[in-house]
Amino acid sequence: GDSVTQMEGPVTLSEEAFLTINCTYTATGYPSLFWYVQYPGEGLQLLLKATKADDKGSNKGFEATYRKETTSFHLEKGSVQVSDSAVYFCALPRGSARQLTFGSGTQLTVLP
């Protein structure tokens, strides 16, 4: 069935470092792809999305490009801040009920 695989965490970076969090997917066709972020003590929020192959989603300095050749949707940010410390989830929809399947989550900690 459709699924996403996320890079294992946790990830610890210094402020202003470059961030990549890997996400690969297995799916029939070309579903929309999502990145959600969960800040400490909060629920998940949609960070960005891409609805078709070669689309680039972007928000708050984060970017992810939908690459069908490598079935990937890696999350990147050029210069992370302490406030980016959170858990990041890759997700794709599956089923006629339009539920989302989430990856295992990647904990990011940014140190000052």
Next chain:
Amino acid sequence: DTAVSQTPKYLVTQMGNDKSIKCEQNLGHDTMYWYKQDSKKFLKIMFSYNNKELIINETVPNRFSPKSPDKAHLNLHINSLELGDSAVYFCASSQTSVYEQYFGPGTRLTVT
């Protein structure tokens, strides 16, 4: 204005008790969900309701019973609580035509 709200935010109770968690959304969405997040941040969908009808019922113990009195509310009742039920429970909502889900702040359930 809060989009998806849950009460209570924290719930501490003893094994064997029965408890309920309430969820309300003011986004006008027609689909609502319950998720369970374990201590490793893994998210598992439990139930989904569309227009007050149950459409997703993943393999969860029948001690868990969702109830949707109207499209804006989805409550979760748990009977005979067990230690393994300790987790954070998230409510979410979406509109049928789109996949993006909006999450509540979560209810941290601790069973002692």
